[in-house]
Amino acid sequence: MTAVPPQVARLQHHFAEALPELALPSEAASTPDPRIVVLNEPLAADLGLDPAELRTPEGVGLLTGTVVPEGATPVAQAYAGHQFGGFARLGDGRALLMGELVDAHGRLRDLHLKGSGRTPFARGGDGFAALGPMLREYVVSEAMHALGIPTTRSLAVVATGRLVHREEPLPGAVLARIAESHLRVGTVQLARATGDVDLLRRVADHAIERHHPEAAGAASPYLALYRAVVSAQARLVARWMLVGFVHGVMNTDNMTLSGETIDYGPCAFLDAFDPTIVFSSIDHGGRYAYAQQPAAGEWNLARLAEALLPLFDDDEDRAIALATEALASFRAEYGAAWSAGMRAKLGLAVDDARADDLFAPLLDLLRDSHVDHTSFWRALATAARGDAEPVRGLFLDLPGLDSWLAQWRALGPDPDAMDRVNPLHIPRNHLVEEALDAAATGDLAPLEDLLAAVRSPYRAVAGLERYAEPPPADFGRYRTFCGT
Ligand code: AMP
Ligand code: MG
Numbered sequence: 001m002t003a004v005p006p007q008v009a010r011l012q013h014h015f016a017e018a019l020p021e022l023a024l025p026s027e028a029a030s031t032p033d034p035r036i037v038v039l040n041e042p043l044a045a046d047l048g049l050d051p052a053e054l055r056t057p058e059g060v061g062l063l064t065g066t067v068v069p070e071g072a073t074p075v076a077q078a079y080a081g082h083q084f085g086g087f088a089r090l091g092d093g094r095a096l097l098m099g100e101l102v103d104a105h106g107r108l109r110d111l112h113l114k115g116s117g118r119t120p121f122a123r124g125g126d127g128f129a130a131l132g133p134m135l136r137e138y139v140v141s142e143a144m145h146a147l148g149i150p151t152t153r154s155l156a157v158v159a160t161g162r163l164v165h166r167e168e169p170l171p172g173a174v175l176a177r178i179a180e181s182h183l184r185v186g187t188v189q190l191a192r193a194t195g196d197v198d199l200l201r202r203v204a205d206h207a208i209e210r211h212h213p214e215a216a217g218a219a220s221p222y223l224a225l226y227r228a229v230v231s232a233q234a235r236l237v238a239r240w241m242l243v244g245f246v247h248g249v250m251n252t253d254n255m256t257l258s259g260e261t262i263d264y265g266p267c268a269f270l271d272a273f274d275p276t277i278v279f280s281s282i283d284h285g286g287r288y289a290y291a292q293q294p295a296a297g298e299w300n301l302a303r304l305a306e307a308l309l310p311l312f313d314d315d316e317d318r319a320i321a322l323a324t325e326a327l328a329s330f331r332a333e334y335g336a337a338w339s340a341g342m343r344a345k346l347g348l349a350v351d352d353a354r355a356d357d358l359f360a361p362l363l364d365l366l367r368d369s370h371v372d373h374t375s376f377w378r379a380l381a382t383a384a385r386g387d388a389e390p391v392r393g394l395f396l397d398l399p400g401l402d403s404w405l406a407q408w409r410a411l412g413p414d415p416d417a418m419d420r421v422n423p424l425h426i427p428r429n430h431l432v433e434e435a436l437d438a439a440a441t442g443d444l445a446p447l448e449d450l451l452a453a454v455r456s457p458y459r460a461v462a463g464l465e466r467y468a469e470p471p472p473a474d475f476g477r478y479r480t481f482c483g484t
Helices: 013-018 043-044 059-065 129-148 185-193 197-211 213-217 220-242 290-312 316-347 353-368 373-384 400-409 417-419 429-440 445-454
Strands: 023-025 033-040 075-083 086-093 095-104 110-114 152-163 170-177
Touching: 013 023, 013 033, 013 095, 013 197, 013 353, 033 086, 033 290, 043 152, 043 197, 059 075, 059 152, 110 152, 129 152, 129 170, 129 429, 129 445, 185 197, 185 290, 197 213, 197 220, 197 290, 197 429, 213 220, 220 316, 220 445, 290 316, 316 417, 373 400, 373 417, 429 445
Parallel strands: none
Antiparallel strands: 023 075, 033 152, 075 086, 075 095, 095 110, 110 170, 152 170
């Protein structure tokens, strides 16, 4: 195996060194005909990587795992997870942690590959990923980042030249993903399940060091770590709810300790507002429906507390009492973050509670009239400017809306502030599908346009007006899939 010239990337291996029990050395599969489909040049620069170097054969090798920098140790990470409520021991079945990079701000970031071939955790899977779903993760994670929502990033998607077999043969691809880390609730759960308290402590120490260093100085560092994760996740899920994002597979292996959104499998954004909506083809019970997300997050954090218990106190009853109290802050923090966000969406100051009684009736109106969530908030700003017709055009129940509007407008909302927090562009389902269909035929223009739109969430882009429109009436019910 050739080595990447040092100027392409210097990789560290803190995770593999600190937690060898959870790091299985593994190798990427060969790539018959690798070709970069998208490269995130601004992100590359932020990571101190030269986009031109990444486009060389060595760079493409790094992005697919077939070329390993000297001293690097690619590993598949072991973790556990409650998947739809059932506990399982898992691990990266088709992914590799290449190592960590020091970015331009001095922060450690994981370079991780998805779709790079089978690992010891692959079970029945082929270890590969198809091009469409990897581009989907690229687009949606870029959109989330542009919206200011904590997320893993996508550095590149490389088509491998290998066909992968799903219901039909599809072009294969590798996604290069960047994250603050890939430590998950499930990582802690696996450490706990081994019964090795020293390993559990090292996982927690590693999480403190990488994500919540302030916890190290607390009277009880592990409880402080837990509180920090609860807080980060409460604020994250509030952001999802405010923008209409449905994650789709909030298993504990898909919830990070850093508070970044991870795993863009079956996720989708709401078009018509519907609290019960589910996009994932496997979520038959609606466990991860839009409005269930705060409860799902809280449930996952209860599992995290159970896993960390031995570190909270030697006395189990005392440890449980501490954990229970810390978990209780989830509801308060979630509620505070969501309310502040709703006030901002309504054009009020984040600490102005006068509109709080208007939240619930508004959500009922949106649901009952099947209103397009994203269009609504921009039309509402137009109403704040004095023209209520665009927003009235979205509703069936006009008397109900008019009475709500009168109460809200009496509070003096600021329309310009609304347009700074309510996106015009989200990665709408019909646009994502259109871009992926075109990319499958080799036409990348719609993907580039969609990326340009979602990278400008709050401002119109000349020529891309249709990217701010709701789906056509015949778009129908949208379905998403896992493990693609
Ligand atoms: P996800 O639903 O994407 O979080 O995946 C759940 C688990 O299945 C993870 O541990 C993945 O690594 C594994 N997995 C998904 N697809 C494949 C595949 N094609 N080959 C091997 N493992 C896979
Ligand atoms: Mg996952």
